[in-house]
Amino acid sequence: MSAAPKTETGRAQLGTLTNTILECSDLERTAAFYTEKLGFPVQASGEGWVVVDGGAGVVVMYGGDDPHITLGFTGADLAAARAALEARGADPGPIAAHPTGHHFIVTDPEGNRVMIAD
Numbered sequence: 001m002s003a004a005p006k007t008e009t010g011r012a013q014l015g016t017l018t019n020t021i022l023e024c025s026d027l028e029r030t031a032a033f034y035t036e037k038l039g040f041p042v043q044a045s046g047e048g049w050v051v052v053d054g055g056a057g058v059v060v061m062y063g064g065d066d067p068h069i070t071l072g073f074t075g076a077d078l079a080a081a082r083a084a085l086e087a088r089g090a091d092p093g094p095i096a097a098h099p100t101g102h103h104f105i106v107t108d109p110e111g112n113r114v115m116i117a118d
Contacts (some may be wrong), residue, residue, distance in 0.1 A: 008102050012079050012103035013076070013077075013080065014073045014076050014084075014085075015073035015074050015076035015081070015082055015116060015117065015118075016073060016074060016075050017057060017071060017072070017073050018056055018057045018058070018072060018073065018074045018075075019036060019052070019057050019059070019060055019062070019071075019072035019074070020057065020058075020059050020069060020070070020071060020072065020116065021059075021060045021061075021062075021069075021070040021071075021113075022059065022060070022061045022062075022068075022069055022070075023062060023063075023064040023066055023067050023068050023070075023109065024061050024062065024063055024064065024067060025063075025064070025065065025067045026063075027048065027049075027061055027062065027063035030061055031045075031050040031052070033059055034050075034052045034059055034061070035052060040052035040053055040054055040059065041053050041073045045073070048062055048063045049061065049062040049063075050062075052061050056061060056089070060072070065101070068111075068113065069111070069112060069113075070105070070113040070114065070115050071072050071110070071112070071113070071114050071115070072090055072115045073114070073115065073116050073117065074117045074118070075117075075118070076116045076117065076118060077118075078095050078102055078103070078104060078116065078117075079095075081104075081116050082095065082104060083114075085106055090106050091106065091107075092104050092106040093105045093106065094103070098117065100117075101117055101118045102117065102118050103116060103117035104116055
């Protein structure tokens with residue numbers, strides 16, 4: 001397996017894996033597992049969401065009806081990352097706003113979501 005493509009500055013083209021996002025059918029139970037069983041401290045929380053510090057990155061949990069996992073990469077040049085993925089035959093979604101900037105989603109062959117954010 002080859003290394004991730006780099007930009008001219010040497011940074012990974014898709015950014016850096018910084019978070020794992022879990023949509024949870026039972027947020028309270030899932031958050032309790034990560035805090036009480038794994039011992040991750042709560043970094044932030046609000047109505048329907050919890051962020052815990054996993055050490056090298058955070059785990060973001062929110063309640064929902066479609067439990068799934070999304071890998072979150074941050075620090076990308078979104079236009080360049082989208083173009084590179086399209087050139088390699090991937091089908092990235094449109095760039096959209098999110099609470100801390102902009103992102104797009106691409107789905108792997110197994111249906112897992114990968115979020116690329118600025």
